[in-house]
Amino acid sequence: MQTARETDLPELLTHLGYQVKRIGRYHTTAEMDSLRIKDRRTWFRYSQGIGGDAITFLQHFCNQSFPEAVEYLLTFQGRPRDAPVKTKPVTKQDEPPKEFALPPRNADDRRVFAYLRKRGIATQVIRQFMNSGSLYEDAVHHNCVFVGRDHTGQARYAGLRGTYDRDGKGFRGDVSGSDKDIGFAIPCNPVSDQVRVFEAPIDLMSYYTLHRSCCNAVALCGLYDGALRTYLRNNPQIKRIILCLDMDQPGQETAEQLRKKYAELGYEISQEKPRSGKDWNEYLQKRKAPERGR
Known part of the structure; x- marks a missing residue:
């Protein structure tokens, strides 16, 4: 049992077809950028608030029972038991590659507009991103669609955010086939040599609401820095990076890395840190609160 629990997680996830990346002292994956693997033996996924060891990883993400997970891990480490592994985990390698396509656009953007206004985002800021094609409302689920485009203007990434929050937690996710090396960004001003880096598009828009003079900014849409690397490669004049990540533990650990x-x-x-709150949107809403009470 202990042998199974002490399986090297980066090796296991690579074997399962995930794109494992190292960020400082931790490992993560391109597919689940809120995943953190510590000491190569334990994991935690911040977006879902769950974690554990190699056994629990197979149970959560590969649909394995406890005995099947233990059996698989022992076999993976070259210690087969009497009975062969009966089932194989569902891996990324088993799935055909999914072609990226933007969700169909709704006839209007009223729900997205109302949701973002409720979050304190300025009307002019919402319209600016909508007019640029970087933000719209999807026709099926009425989610916010945050679009990331490459240097040619081609859409390569789309993040989804539900317009209905229950207990402060709404749906969020990426459109299948999205390229995590492309972020949600303000088109680069070549005159400026700096860029601000945010976790989420809503935080970028919140900062932009507070500071309209902000010109270059990119949202990683998580904590994986692929979008920043792409932004810097496409804009070699950038010499200064201003990190504006969340104030929680994963955000600050990533900022240091x-x-x-x-x-x-x-x-x-x-x-650059918000004066209060966990992130820039929370700070914006606290700033707006006195105005709403008038």
Whole structure:
């Protein structure tokens, strides 16, 4: 049992077809950027609030029972038991590649507009992103669709955010086939040599509501820095990176990792934090609260 629990998780996930990436002291995957693997033996997925060891990983993500997970891990480590593994985990390699396509657009954007206004985003900011084609309402579920485009203007990523929150938690996810190396961004101003980096599109829009002079900004749509690397590659004039990640533990741990990583690459790194709240949208809503009470 202990042998199964101590399975090397980065090796296991690579074997299962995930794109494993190292960020400082932790590992994560391109498919689940809120996943953190610590000491190569334990994992935690912040977006769902669940974690555990290799056994629980197979139970949660590969539809294995406890005995099947233990059996699979022992076989994976070269210690087969008397009985062969009866079932094989569902892996990324078993699934055909999914072609990316934007969700169909709704006839109007009223629900998305109302939802973002409720979150404190300025009307002008919402319209600016809608007019640029970076934001719209999907026709089926009426989610916010945050679109990421490559340097040619081609849509390559789309993040979804539900317009109905229950207890502060609404639906969120990526459209199948999205490229996590492309982020949600404000079109780059080539005159500026700096870029601000956010976790979520709503945080970027919140900051933009507070500081209209902000010109270059990218939302990673998670904590994986692929979108930042792409942004820097496409805009070589950028010399300064301002990290505006969330104030919770994963956000600040990632900020420290990115600070070290990009400082070593020669960038000037700084961090800008909201004066209160967990993130920029929470801070914006607190700022707006007195106005709503009038």
